[in-house]
Amino acid sequence: MTKLNENYLKLQSSYLFSTIAKKVAAYKQENPSAEIIRLGIGDVTLPLPSAVIEAMHKAVDEMAVSSSFKGYGPDYGYDFLRQKIVETDYLARGVQITEDEVFISDGAKSDVGNFQEIFDAKASVAITDPVYPVYLDTNVMAGRTGAFKKGKYSKIVYLPCTAKNNFIPLLPKKHVDLIYICSPNNPTGTCLNKEELSKWVEYALNNKSVILFDSAYEAFISEPDIPHSIFEIPGAEKVAVEFRSFSKTAGFTGTRCAYTVVPKALKVFDKEGGEHSLNSLWGRRQSTKFNGVPYIVQKGAEAVYSPEGQKQIKENIAYYMENAKIIREGLRSLGLKIFGGVNAPYIWIKLPKGVTSWDFFGKLLKEANVVGTPGAGFGPCGEGCFRLTAFGSRENTIKAVERIKQLKL
């Protein structure tokens, strides 16, 4: 009798965005004429930059001819892409990262989900509350949590983020092995500034912890004091892994390319206290379970770093951030308290007292035909909050804000 991994039975229903998709589909079926505007899932809508399109056409042509055809690529990505990443995203910011510390992958979700595999099954885990569900669910699957009770899994260290602390987590009171930090944050749109992030690096150095730093939204940072990379903080290379993605930066949600930086200075320990390189461990994981990103896609990602590519992605980001401003200002005019939307494409709404986030989801869907994401879907502290994204078209964003303004809140 073959048994399942019973940790899966602890998971709470289905993945948040699948649930939302099903609810929207059901509403759409009952109301086929409803003109639904989706500001729920953080999915881009602008087409790929023309520099990327050109590069991918060229790469497709290369695949058509024996002399330039590409079979299996290097396990960790092509050097042409790893070089551009190192030069543009790190060296140009004064951060020393080498090419063999960069692992190209098909998505930050995959990497951030798979990364926990290389740590001890009993490692203690801290996450913020609210949180991007992948950090939590993948640790549930791996057995690092107990049962789910009153909205929380036992054994997990939750770091509450609320309007009272401006959604900036406090350091854990006890020792934790693995700490997930997302800045700019999904879902709250808030950021850790240099001083705040330095405290986390110091904590990790003192506790020999590992910070899993998700900076998938760094391209949206507009304020000078917000670090784009955790490696801007001295000492972080000894305690942090950084996850980045082309999904939001360059419109790659349907094209799939990301990367993870694992510094060679980062060590983890065996039972006897012997040191092991996390970079080597992740390399072994990836060469055993992953076969790389399509050549065509890596050529597309390389083009993001060309002068035209850089100009085009900045224009797209500016477009989305103008949407963020429209949402932020429109909702503020209703007297709602709003977080995020300045250094991140997410707008985090504090709902009026007594309104639950799933109630608001239903109201918005039915009365305004606008889809957002209920804060409670990201954790108990997300209750009473609601996420909208800036990734819609300008027209739809304006229309959605106008419709919301008509509601009785």
Added chain:
Amino acid sequence: MTKLNENYLKLQSSYLFSTIAKKVAAYKQENPSAEIIRLGIGDVTLPLPSAVIEAMHKAVDEMAVSSSFKGYGPDYGYDFLRQKIVETDYLARGVQITEDEVFISDGAKSDVGNFQEIFDAKASVAITDPVYPVYLDTNVMAGRTGAFKKGKYSKIVYLPCTAKNNFIPLLPKKHVDLIYICSPNNPTGTCLNKEELSKWVEYALNNKSVILFDSAYEAFISEPDIPHSIFEIPGAEKVAVEFRSFSKTAGFTGTRCAYTVVPKALKVFDKEGGEHSLNSLWGRRQSTKFNGVPYIVQKGAEAVYSPEGQKQIKENIAYYMENAKIIREGLRSLGLKIFGGVNAPYIWIKLPKGVTSWDFFGKLLKEANVVGTPGAGFGPCGEGCFRLTAFGSRENTIKAVERIKQLKL
């Protein structure tokens, strides 16, 4: 102090093909003028079929315009591709599979490597010896084995495949939960016929085991009695998962697309004996840790099923199988015993008595400048054998065989 997953320390050096690549690179550096022919790693060399190229160009153009741009795709793959797979690879062969049993992914290596996650950490595992290393290494990483001694991990049930049994494994003598079967086989190139495969399905039905059936090479089958899918065997839908790939079938090793069929009739059990759908469990795993395959690539894979696509991939496979014949016949003329190469792109050479497979690897590299894969890299029973692949160009294949014929064996 953050601890690593100590199971990683049990792994034997690096992944086989990384080791070979390093040895070849070292030789090449010392002998820069050597004209090396690579018949080691199973990587295709013919360019992508023109039907695929055309479809990908179209898809790239769609990504350039808002109205046809694609963001996140459906978690389990686009319906247009799942439909074609069901129709062509299953219904047309009389096998009843539905679209929601097909999960599109970036590679059979990823799927076959990740799939073990959804089973109990203590599930017992049977693999053939020799074996594709991914089946074994991913279970080592998951802690399903003990230490490595005398070429084997304790707790793993090894099913010896040798020249004596024509490389066809016998049923395990005791109960096993998970059974990895690869047919047509990598590395031996041998196949299970209908009668033999039926015995495995019967065993699994009697033992409530799960067969993880890797049929990545089914497109190379030329003989009528060899099943293309395990689901041709009655009852298999209750006990088997099937892994398929476009890598070898359509030249996608550098383009990355595969699929896994998880029948809804397949149940696994919790401690209390309660039934759970493996299809749902895999769905939950994928929606949590994976974000789908690039739209462009899925459109390319769809084109494999067009009439032109089908014609083109058949021509490419015939080309490789002619190479296989050249290798088979050439080496047989030297008096060597040869397996495989009839229903598979792999030729498995029984070496003369006393010659080890790594010795032969070194001899071939240095004296013939031909790269193959030592049988011992696939397990202890692979010792004394050597794998060549049919994926070279015709010219290189002929040249390699001529060079080998000059060697003193």
